[in-house]
Amino acid sequence: GVNNVSLFNFAIQEEVFASDEVLYVGQSLGLVVAENLQIAKAAVKLVKVTYKDVKRPIMTIKDAIAANAFHPEINMDHNVGDATGAINRSDKKVSGELHLGDQYHFHMENQMAFCIPTEVGMDVYATTQWPDYVQKGIAVITNMKNSGINVKVRRLGGGYGAKGTRTPLVSSACGLAAHLLNRPVSVALTLNANMQMIGKRFPYYAKYEAGVTKDGKLNG
Numbered sequence: 001g002v003n004n005v006s007l008f009n010f011a012i013q014e015e016v017f018a019s020d021e022v023l024y025v026g027q028s029l030g031l032v033v034a035e036n037l038q039i040a041k042a043a044v045k046l047v048k049v050t051y052k053d054v055k056r057p058i059m060t061i062k063d064a065i066a067a068n069a070f071h072p073e074i075n076m077d078h079n080v081g082d083a084t085g086a087i088n089r090s091d092k093k094v095s096g097e098l099h100l101g102d103q104y105h106f107h108m109e110n111q112m113a114f115c116i117p118t119e120v121g122m123d124v125y126a127t128t129q130w131p132d133y134v135q136k137g138i139a140v141i142t143n144m145k146n147s148g149i150n151v152k153v154r155r156l157g158g159g160y161g162a163k164g165t166r167t168p169l170v171s172s173a174c175g176l177a178a179h180l181l182n183r184p185v186s187v188a189l190t191l192n193a194n195m196q197m198i199g200k201r202f203p204y205y206a207k208y209e210a211g212v213t214k215d216g217k218l219n220g
Contacts, residue, residue, distance in 0.1 A: 026196035045172020086220025090211025137168030138175035
């Protein structure tokens, strides 16, 4: 299939496994499949990765703005009326900026998937808040039909959003392994791996400007 879980805008590619360029610290390069967890952990330590063309990391939003490094295809302008004109005609103007830093945050349970091949496709148990996203993600990467992939959710483990769009990174990798090996595969991230890959909240940076009358009525 296609190495992409960005299902709602294929112009923005989000790979399950980095194939050419590593975009961020913690991005998955591959999956070790073994008979048990101990063998898998030992095998991972034997993998040696060499990076080329290493660039200075962009650590803050202001660094990104200075480097003109913006996420592609994102345009969410929302305009109501003539805000600029209303502000310019106002008696008083207030402006400033607001910055909220990034956060580590823990799910109540780590990301996990269990995939079982069937005669018509695959049964999938996933810790997700978005079952059809998991279904589509596995279908895309395995080139299977959506209708053959049956996603079951036993419980929701306090994902705070990460059990939505981030789940396919784990479930698609699990589904691909089960599909290629034609046997059940379980992927359960350790806490360290979970935090490295997806255990974060974005920082925010906003500039604002408002115009008000002498009586404090908001114009724009």
